[in-house]
Amino acid sequence: MTTWSRFLLLLLGIAWTSVSTEAVKEKGNHLAVVHVIDALPKKSKPMSLECKSGRTHEGLGQQTLNVGDDYKWNVEENATYYCSALWGRYFGSWHGFQPRRDVGHGTIYWRVxxxxxxxxxxRTSWVRKGQWETE
Known part of the structure; x- marks a missing residue:
């Protein structure tokens, strides 16, 4: 099985096991701001990132991040947001926003x-929540 097919299987598994809560979307309001910061080693190849809502499966678009880039978005609904990344031959995924864990925090930071x-x-204390995988 190739790395790419494993990555696709991982994404499908995430979609099937998504757990979300009722939407609380209101015009002009958001629940939190999520930052994904590329902190990979200097001179690393760019990382491809995609995040989406587990409730609506609406994606925020694919992003290409270089070392030092900070991609951010507003959480508009009370649902789990899933992020997946591809960096060279490595891939990984995590919950970018998880209501039970993150509601009440105005800003959520992820350092990759x-x-x-x-x-x-x-941005002071950091806890590792996931790791890269490879073939």
Missing amino acids: KDNGFLLSWD
């Missing part, structure tokens, strides 16, 4: 490093 995906609400 070569050893995984780290979460913070204050």
